[in-house]
Amino acid sequence: MTLAPRRGLFILLEGCDRTGKTTQVALLKEALSKLEHPVTSKRFPDRSTTVGKAIDGYLSSALNLEDRAIHLLFSANRWEAVQEMKRTLMEGTHIIVDRYSASGIAYSVAKGLPLDWCRDPDRGLLRPDLVLLLDQPISIAANRDGWGEERYERVDFQERVRSCFHDLSTHQDWKLIEAARDIPTVHTDILRHVQEAIQRSSDPGPLSFDLWQ
Numbered sequence: 759m760t761l762a763p764r765r766g767l768f769i770l771l772e773g774c775d776r777t778g779k780t781t782q783v784a785l786l787k788e789a790l791s792k793l794e795h796p797v798t799s800k801r802f803p804d805r806s807t808t809v810g811k812a813i814d815g816y817l818s819s820a821l822n823l824e825d826r827a828i829h830l831l832f833s834a835n836r837w838e839a840v841q842e843m844k845r846t847l848m849e850g851t852h853i854i855v856d857r858y859s860a861s862g863i864a865y866s867v868a869k870g871l872p873l874d875w876c877r878d879p880d881r882g883l884l885r886p887d888l889v890l891l892l893d894q895p896i897s898i899a900a901n902r903d904g905w906g907e908e909r910y911e912r913v914d915f916q917e918r919v920r921s922c923f924h925d926l927s928t929h930q931d932w933k934l935i936e937a938a939r940d941i942p943t944v945h946t947d948i949l950r951h952v953q954e955a956i957q958r959s960s961d962p963g964p965l966s967f968d969l970w971q
């Protein structure tokens with residue numbers, strides 16, 4: 759009899775724009791691969807799908823949409839990835855994800871949409887096993903090259919997004935990562951949390967499709 763592989767962990771990095779998530783996802787993936795953990799990565803929005811292309815048009819301001827319409831597209835973009843993510847995790851591969859539902863909520867709440875309304879379309883999505891919130895003062899992000907090129911890259915708006923991430927994190931077991939430190943230090947901190955989660959979960963149990971429920 760062949761035993762099913764231990765399922766992979768869904769590891770999520772969240773945070774405001776330009777907190778270094780993309781760099782840290784790449785470093786984490788490289789580090790886990792070197793430690794011989796099967797691992798892949800994914801980012802939301804996934805701009806490669808039909809829905810993702812509409813989102814991309816919106817983010818680059820080529821397309822204008824009602825706040826609620828774009829919120830639902832971001833959610834649809836996560837729902838369309840569910841089966842692929844499930845398959846990958848069940849094969850025993852960890853997935854490191856750059857943004858997910860909390861971004862969906864934080865950016866729409868920052869526009870003034872009600873929290874409950876923002877959470878509803880994502881209810882029942884796959885729940886992450888570990889959430890790392892990369893946090894730093896917005897003034898640091900605003901000094902980085904290219905700031906302001908995409909929609910949402912405004913200091914007042916990002917302050918509201920950051921505050922919503924903080925509110926969300928108080929109700930969940932998220933790890934707060936001080937992102938204003940140098941890249942290798944932040945990486946070491948993230949890797950420690952991930953290795954602890956991997957060690958803790960000798961049997962991670964079934965996947966939970968109960969996000970926000």
Ligand code: NYM
Pocket residue numbers: 775802803817832833857858859861862863865866908909910
């Ligand atoms: N964003 C991302 C949302 O507004 N809602 C969502 O559900 C997600 C996943 O898209 N400013 C926003 C946050 C970012 C922008 O993300 C693009 P990135 O990480 O720069 O590709």
